Amino acid sequence: MRMKLAAAAAMALSVMPLSASADGEVNIYSYRQAYLLEPLLNAFEKETGIKANVVFAKKGLAERLEREGRNSPADLVMTVDISRINDLVERDLVASVDNDTLENNIPENLRHPDGKWFALTTRGRLIFASKERVEEGEITTYEELADDKWDNRICTRSGKHPYNIALISSMIAHHGEEETEQWLEGVKDNLARKPQGGDRDQIKAIAEGVCDLAIGNSYYYGNMLNDENQRPAAEAVRLVFPNAEGRGTHVNISGIQLTKSAPNRDNAIKLMEFLSTEEAQRIYAEANTEYPANPNVSPSGQVAEWGEINPDQLSLQEIANNRNAAVKLVDRVDYDNL
Incomplete structure (x- = not known):
């Protein structure tokens, strides 16, 4: 209403x-x-x-x-x-x-x-993990999304969506373009399906067993918990604050x-x-x-109940400055086409 x-x-x-x-x-x-x-x-x-x-x-x-x-x-x-x-x-x-x-x-x-x-x-760009199929602490960083162990187990929305472009831009800032391209190829190789939908759809896909991990903004999870119809899907996932012990969460x-x-x-x-x-x-x-x-x-x-977030202190303007490079990487690895 x-x-x-x-x-x-x-x-x-x-x-x-x-x-x-x-x-x-x-x-x-x-x-x-x-x-x-x-x-x-x-x-x-x-x-x-x-x-x-x-x-x-x-x-x-x-x-x-x-x-x-x-x-x-x-x-x-x-x-x-x-x-x-x-x-x-x-x-x-x-x-x-x-x-x-x-x-x-x-x-x-x-x-x-x-x-x-x-x-x-x-808002944090978090990893959502299945409570049933992913052990707590089994993944703790964005970098680990490219590990072979997650083959056919990850869902994301389009790599060209601004939220993902910002994350990729931050990876470029921390690792450079060449290493970020290798990482993005690894994430693509681990996708369970073609990138599609919004952040809420990734959480729903985990609940439905399509994948075990997804990337999404923290507030979508909160909004789903506040929606009677979407709450069961949200309750099926665990929040992971990537890189919390290192540079911080994007x-x-x-x-x-x-x-x-x-x-x-x-x-x-x-x-x-x-x-x-x-x-x-x-x-x-x-x-x-x-x-x-x-x-x-x-x-x-x-939000307080989720636990403390350690945000990446990288300047958001630097992330904005890397946008064009991030878009080119998404095109280069053909991320959205499986």
Whole structure:
């Protein structure tokens, strides 16, 4: 029911006309769903008196900003995945923000060097393992996914999906292109089926016995546990936080960016500051079973029960910079074709 209401709210908000310069307002373009942002923006308005207007979309926000140019009413963009976030930087659609509050609240590796994006939440790219067929501690690193012992036992979504591209980009940063290519070939050789579906489908495949291991974002597991119909599949897997004893688990982000056109710049920066605070970080992370970006805020609820995550401290901007190389590797090993 909540998802149906969220979809209805998103549809309604997506056609809401935005005021380009009204006092006491801030305008947001967002790929994030309505139910995730509503409690945050309500709290912001209550604290500041500034009303947040939102356009929700599934795709095309960058193109919309380009069409609108300097006349765009958008002050902020809220989205997910470092590749999508960096795309706005490369298109020169976002502005730098030099702000002490944001720099104090958001770690250096989770923000752009020039303030062109800031993470708000993180999510681990985890290994899901069958509780029945994989012993605890039997796999502990991303690198081990290429071991022969996992032949015909791994499921993943498309190698070209942004979440997997980000993981491959991080492997390039740690190991170089040549070694990462060998690793990716090994993972492909161990696939139980052609890459397909989303992260939830990989968990379902483990529950159905199609494979024993899968790669997916932590919040999908949390969302499945909160869904009566999908809970049995989620309960069939064990979470593995790869490389927890070493460099740390690869994380991706949801983030926020100030547009170059921002007609309500001051209000927009106030909202950015608010979203980095401990209060807002708790609200935002809990809404989608994610981790707060602010290190002073501990995970809570269900996420805390999973155990402590040791996130890779690699700069997300470095991961973004390796994106093209990662895409080429996926094509070179023909990952999606078995």
